[in-house]
Structures are given as C-alpha cells and as structure tokens.
Amino acid sequence: xxxxxxxxxxxxxxxxxxxxxxxxxxxxxxxxxxxxxxxxxxxxxxxxxxxxxxxxxxxxxxxxxxxxxxxxxxxxxxxxxxxxxxxxxxxxxxxxxxxxxxxxxxxxxxxxxxxxxxxxxxxxxxxxxxxxxxxxxxxxxxxxxxxxxxxxxxxxxxxxxxxxxxxxxxxxxxxxxxxxxxxxxxxxxxxxxxxxxxxxxxxxxxxxxxxxxxxxxxxxxxxxxxxxxxxxxxxxxxxxxxxxxxxxxxxxxxxxxxxxxxxxxxxxxxxxxxxxxxxxxxxxxxxxxxxxxxxxxxxxxxxxxxxxxxxxxxxxxxxxxxxxxxxxxxxxxxxxxxxxxxxxxxxxxxxxxxxxxxxxxxxx
Ligand SMILES: NC(=O)c1ccc[n+]([C@@H]2O[C@H](COP(=O)([O-])OP(=O)(O)OC[C@H]3O[C@@H](n4cnc5c(N)ncnc54)[C@H](O)[C@@H]3O)[C@@H](O)[C@H]2O)c1
Numbered sequence: 001x002x003x004x005x006x007x008x009x010x011x012x013x014x015x016x017x018x019x020x021x022x023x024x025x026x027x028x029x030x031x032x033x034x035x036x037x038x039x040x041x042x043x044x045x046x047x048x049x050x051x052x053x054x055x056x057x058x059x060x061x062x063x064x065x066x067x068x069x070x071x072x073x074x075x076x077x078x079x080x081x082x083x084x085x086x087x088x089x090x091x092x093x094x095x096x097x098x099x100x101x102x103x104x105x106x107x108x109x110x111x112x113x114x115x116x117x118x119x120x121x122x123x124x125x126x127x128x129x130x131x132x133x134x135x136x137x138x139x140x141x142x143x144x145x146x147x148x149x150x151x152x153x154x155x156x157x158x159x160x161x162x163x164x165x166x167x168x169x170x171x172x173x174x175x176x177x178x179x180x181x182x183x184x185x186x187x188x189x190x191x192x193x194x195x196x197x198x199x200x201x202x203x204x205x206x207x208x209x210x211x212x213x214x215x216x217x218x219x220x221x222x223x224x225x226x227x228x229x230x231x232x233x234x235x236x237x238x239x240x241x242x243x244x245x246x247x248x249x250x251x252x253x254x255x256x257x258x259x260x261x262x263x264x265x266x267x268x269x270x271x272x273x274x275x276x277x278x279x280x281x282x283x284x285x286x287x288x289x290x291x292x293x294x295x296x297x298x299x300x301x302x303x304x305x306x307x308x309x310x311x312x313x314x315x316x317x318x319x320x321x322x323x324x325x326x327x328x329x330x331x332x333x334x335x336x337x338x339x340x341x342x343x344x345x346x347x348x349x350x351x352x353x354x355x356x357x358x359x360x361x362x363x364x
Contacts, residue, residue, distance in 0.1 A: 135185020187271030252278035
C-alpha cells in the first residue's frame with residue numbers, strides 16, 4: 001500500500017508517522033517490521049472504539065499469528081486518572097508482560113495519553129504504537145510523546161514524555177466520528193494554521209466550510225491532517241521537551257485548559273475549548289498591543305465556518321478560570337507564559353506582562 005511517512009526526531013530515537021486511508025490493514029505487517037519478533041501485543045482501546053473498529057483489527061492481528069491481550073479504558077475524560085492506569089497495569093502484570101511486548105493504542109487522545117503513560121511505567125517502558133481514531137489524536141496527541149492523566153488540581157498534571165515507536169494514521173476512522181467531535185478537531189487544525197502554516201491557512205480559507213460540514217470528504221480530511229502532522233512533527237523534532245518552540249502549540253490552550261477545568265471537564269470538548277482559548281489570547285494580545293487589531297474577529301470567523309462555538313460560556317467568569325491559569329504547567333514562579341497571535345500565521349511567547357490585562361480574556 002502507498003503511504004506517506006513523516007519522520008519525527010526524538011532523544012529516544014526517530015519514529016515515523018505513516019498516513020493513508022485503509023492503512024490499519026497493514027498494522028500486523030508494520031508491527032513485525034518495527035517490533036521484531038514479539039508475537040504478543042496489547043490492544044488498548046475503549047468500548048466505543050473497540051465496537052466500531054476493534055474487531056476487524058483483532059482478526060487481522062490473529063490471522064497474522066499475534067497473541068492479543070485486550071484492555072479497555074472506560075470512555076471519557078473523567079476516567080483519565082490514576083485509577084484507570086492502575087487497572088491497566090494490573091491486567092498486563094497478571095499476564096506476565098515482557099519488555100519487548102508492544103502496546104497498540106486504538107482510540108482518541110484519552111486512550112492514547114493513558115495507554116502511553118501506562119506503557120512508560122510498565123516494566124520501566126514497553127514499546128508503544130498509536131493507531132489514532134479522532135482528529136485530535138491524529139493531528140496532535142499521538143505525535144510528540146506527551147503522555148499522562150488529569151488530577152483534581154488540573155489537566156494532564158501527571159505524566160511523562162514517552163515517544164512512540166510508530167504512529168499509523170488512518171483518516172478513514174474519522175468517518176464514524178460524530179460531527180461535533182470532528183469539528184472539535186478542527187480547533188487544533190486551525191491552531192496549526194494560526195501559529196505559522198500558511199499552506200494550511202490557505203487550505204482552510206478555501207475549505208473550512210466543507211471540513212465542518214456533515215458530509216465527510218476523506219481526501220480533504222487526509223490533506224488537512226497531513227499538513228497538521230507535518231507541523232507537529234517539525235516542531236517536536238526541534239523541541240521535544242518544550243523549552244521553546246513547542247510552547248507555540250499551546251496557542252489557545254492555557255485559557256482552553258482552564259475553561260475545561262472550570263467546567264469540570266464536561267459540557268465542552270477539547271478543541272471547542274481551544275477555539276475559545278484562541279479568542280481569549282487574541283483579546284489579551286490586542287489589549288497588550290501585540291496582536292493586530294481585527295485578529296480576534298478573523299479567528300472567530302474561522303471558528304464559525306468550522307461550526308465551532310464562539311460564545312464564551314456565560315457562567316464562567318474570569319475569577320473561575322484564574323486559579324487554573326496559575327496552575328498551568330508552563331507557568332514559572334506563578335507566572336503564566338502566554339502564546340499570543342500577532343496576526344494569522346504568526347505568534348509570540350510572552351512572559352512579562354501586567355496580569356490585570358488577562359481579565360479582558362473573558363468577555364462576561
Ligand atoms: N498528548 C498530547 O500531546 C495531547 C495533545 C492534545 C490533546 N491531548 C489529550 O487528548 C484528549 C482529547 O482527545 P480526543 O479529543 O480524541 O477525545 P477522546 O479520546 O475522549 O475521544 C472523543 C470521543 O470519541 C470517541 N471516538 C474515538 N474515535 C472514534 C471514532 N473513530 N468513531 C467514533 N467515536 C470515536 C471516543 O470514544 C470518545 O467518546 C484530552 O485528554 C487531551 O488532554 C493530548
């Protein structure tokens with residue numbers, strides 16, 4: 001089968017991201033090629049994704065002589081915690097898992113983040129392969145090696161950097177994804193365009209309505225995903241541990257994560273929160289004189305065309321998100337590093353600013 005491979009540099013060795021519709025059929029072959037002689041694989045998913053795509057994969061793996069140990073996390077961000085990790089570790093330790101036996105993570109960002117975190121601490125590390133099934137997972141979470149779980153104090157506060165051995169992206173999986181989830185993924189794709197991908201910005205300019213529509217155009221999605229993956233791969237290859245450039249990927253995330261936490265991780269999807277977070281960043285940037293006037297409007301227009309929300313939830317005041325902003329992992333000595341748009345296609349990192357300017361982020 002023909003596929004594109006985008007390479008990612010990592011301290012623990014380079015890995016490839018292979019992208020093509022129908023690529024899931026090649027998984028047994030790829031596993032052999034990369035994982036060597038291991039004939040045992042942990043197929044980790046959740047009940048929703050397993051019901052849609054797990055069976056066919058299981059059959060393929062078994063046909064090719066793999067012994068498969070299945071484990072499902074419960075579906076949902078609210079299960080992204082240490083209890084779920086413990087359950088996963090229990091299953092594989094009882095199976096007498098060995099260091100050479102890989103985990104294959106079939107699912108969205110929640111399955112990917114948790115499965116890879118469990119893999120990073122099981123026997124001090126077993127190999128991980130991602131088979132991402134949501135837009136967020138295909139364009140973002142499966143690439144770059146960030147793993148982890150949430151804590152009552154904030155999102156993703158426990159985790160590790162643990163790069164995969166390979167990522168196999170099949171845009172065909174997105175066909176079963178709800179329209180709301182697909183649109184939510186567009187929040188991240190818009191982010192890649194805004195932080196510096198002019199080719200993607202052009203594509204979105206032409207095709208955002210079509211990407212946000214009910215009708216699923218596989219080729220168009222494949223193009224948007226390929227461009228986004230290329231961006232993520234380039235950025236994490238340059239700055240794996242987020243000391244500079246990688247922080248740019250957090251455009252909209254500081255406010256977005258705080259919003260998700262203030263809402264108790266329910267009622268809003270990650271990409272929706274990122275979209276609203278990018279509007280917050282633009283408002284703060286315009287107030288600070290960093291962001292070109294009119295940028296907030298431009299971003300709002302893109303979100304609207306993608307079918308994403310642009311109205312900040314009325315019940316969430318600035319005071320409600322403030323504690324979560326301070327808890328952001330990117331903060332140093334209690335001060336948050338902000339990623340602000342200068343204009344579409346260009347962002348800056350800002351640390352020294354008057355915090356009273358942050359209140360304009362929230363328009364209620
Ligand atoms: N590690 C990173 O760098 C990184 C980056 C971005 C986001 N994340 C994390 O990713 C998570 C969000 O990921 P997500 O948006 O994929 O959410 P998710 O994993 O919760 O998936 C969303 C929903 O879609 C369902 N689903 C998945 N694939 C499907 C398919 N093909 N068809 C039908 N339903 C399907 C899931 O069961 C779930 O109900 C957050 O926890 C976030 O912190 C991590």
